[in-house]
Structures are given as C-alpha cells and as structure tokens.
Amino acid sequence: MRVTMIPGDGIGREIAQAMMQVVDASGAKIEWEIVHAGETVLQETGELVPQAVYDSLERNQIAIKGPITTPIGQGYRSVNVALRKKYDLYANVRPIRSVGQTPSLFEGLDLVLFRENTEDLYAGLEKKISDDEMHSIKVITRSASERIVKQAFDFAVSHQRRRVTVVTKANIMKLTDGLFLEVAREVAKAYPTIEFTEILVDNMAMQLVINPQQFDVIVTENLYGDILSDLMAGLVGGLGIIPGANLGRNMAIFEAVHGSAPDIAGKDLANPTALILSACLMLEHLNESEAASRIRQALDQVLSHPDNFTRDLGGHIGTTAFTNLILAAMQ
Ligand code: NAI
Ligand code: MG
16 A cells, blocks of 8 residues: 655654554555655745655545644645645544653543644634734534544444534534534534533643543534643653644645644654554554554553663653564564
8 A cells, every 4th residue: 555654844754764664564565756845945946845845645535644743824825735635634533641651640541532633723824904903714614524423423333322412602602613614513422322521621621631531423513623632642651642633625734733842853762653654543543453553562561661661751762762662572
C-alpha cells in the first residue's frame, strides 16, 4: 500500500523518522511516498505546499503527516486548515486515552472527540473593517453538522459506546450553534440505543477537569473541538500521546494533535508516540489491524515503565532511544 508521508516542520522530521521505523518493523506493507510541505519548503521554493504534495495526496488518497508551522500574521493560511478544506476532510477524530502508565490525572479514561473540521470560525472569512476593527464570520451549515454528528453516532454504535455528548454555546449563538444543536437532536433520534446528552462549552471545560469519566463520545464544532482536545490531552499525559485522523469521503490524513514544538525541535527530545499512534489509526483504516495492535502492545509495554518516558512525560529518554525501545519490544 502506498501512503503519502509529509514529515513537516520543527520536530516533524524526528518523529516521522521514528514512526516510519516502527511501522516498517510491524509487518505492515507500507510504501512511503515522502513529499515536503511547510516552512522549510517555503524558504526553498516560495510555496508552503508545492504541487507535488497535492499530486501525491490525490494519487494515494491516504496520508500521514507531521506538524506544520503556520507563521502568525497576514498572508499565510494554515496548511492544515487548507488541506482539510480542500479535500473536505470533515471529521477530525481524536481518541483520548493514556498509554501504559503515562502520568494520567484519571485512571482508565477513554474518550473520543469528533470535531467538525471544515467550517465554524476556521472558514477563513476574516475581514478588515478599519485599522481598529476586524471581523471573523462563523459558518455553520446543516449538511456539515449532520455528517459529523452522524459519524460520531455511527462510531458509538460500531464501537459499543454508550453515550454521545454534543457541545455548543447555543444559548448565546442562537443561530449558528443553535443549528448545530438542532441537527444533533434530530440525528440522535435515529440512534435509540445510544444515550444523547448536550452541554454548553464553558461548563464542558470545567466538567472535563473535575469529572471526565461521565463522558464517552463527544461531538462538537471546529473551534471548541480544537481547544477541548488539547485540554483533554492534558488529562492523560499531554500532547505527546494523542493521535488524530482527518477523514473525508475520498481521503484520509492522519496526524498527531500537537504542533511543530519549535521549543524542542532538533534536540532529540520529542515524544513520537502521538504520531506512531496516528499511524496505528491509519493501519486500522487500511485493514492492517494486526500490525497496528503489534505496535500498540509495544507502546503499552515500553510506556509501562517511567524509566522509558520522554521529557514531556516527566522522563529523561530521547526520541531515538525511545524509538529503539519500541523496536526492541516488537521483536
Ligand atoms: P505545540 O503543540 O507545537 O507545542 C505545545 C507544547 O507541547 C510545547 O511545549 C511543546 O514542546 C510540547 N509538545 C508538543 N508536541 C510534543 C511532542 N510530540 N513531544 C514532546 N513535547 C511536545 O503547540 P504550539 O507551540 O502552539 O505551536 C507550534 C506550531 O505548530 C505553530 O506554528 C502552530 O501553528 C503549529 N501547529 C500545527 C499543527 C498541525 O500541523 N497539525 C497543530 C497545532 C499547531
Ligand atoms: Mg490544535
């Protein structure tokens, strides 16, 4: 199976290297088509995403990518947001679970967040009214809301989950969030075996911190999903261990939740677990479940010992040494 691989910026190359080594050792037959996008390419070619990247994505329809730095300021759109929009990767799925004995605030937490990935305030509709006033337009459509909520419920059914919670701020944004909530209520009726609950996003932030076990599958809009998923990562050991999938009808792009971590780039300090787990989601998507579970078992085993933790988890081990431990555990 040929897969597009975009290493990305910052810690991207280090963790991509680790991820490919682990996947290659798992028994999965993956052929990597490596193409480059991001800051480094921008300096070389003047383009954040060269045409070769689009060509590769369209040819393979499946990809895994490292993080890409988005320069703050005008003139640059986030590559991530652009790819999600261009290929209509409408579902951003983020499983929140600790691995092995990673320092989790809650035992056995197992949540899955479904984040709408194409609209909301990420639609890119920002407008300058004057030097002193800027507007950003929030877009919510019935069709995009319906397909993400359906995806969350379908997942709940196929994975024997008990509950789906929809998160909005419909009390204030009565039209946009109101529509998302109304659609969620309608969709929920078609799934009588799954319990449906609704909550406002501010209360959700607090509930996640004091009692996250009450939740199971969570579905929300783009901005709330972005923020809450980082919060949820913090509940189970941080951004270094949370994978993600961007799913559309014709394409899937897998990536970690975290960014390019410029503060630790090039220092052999990055935790590759999140990207390796993203590869597991990709292998499962490709029906390579055996290879995926071999990798998951090795990660669980290695991360059961605090001696094997990278610095983000409170340990001292570097990216390369950590990767070698996983490779050894898979033998
Ligand atoms: P970040 O996620 O890169 O870093 C936040 C903190 O977590 C930092 O202290 C970092 O060292 C740590 N961290 C993140 N991943 C880690 C890992 N694998 N191992 C160990 N520690 C890790 O977020 P930040 O600093 O806000 O963003 C940096 C850049 O990344 C920005 O340009 C941003 O736009 C971009 N970004 C890209 C994403 C993507 O490509 N999907 C997603 C999020 C941010
Ligand atoms: Mg984010």
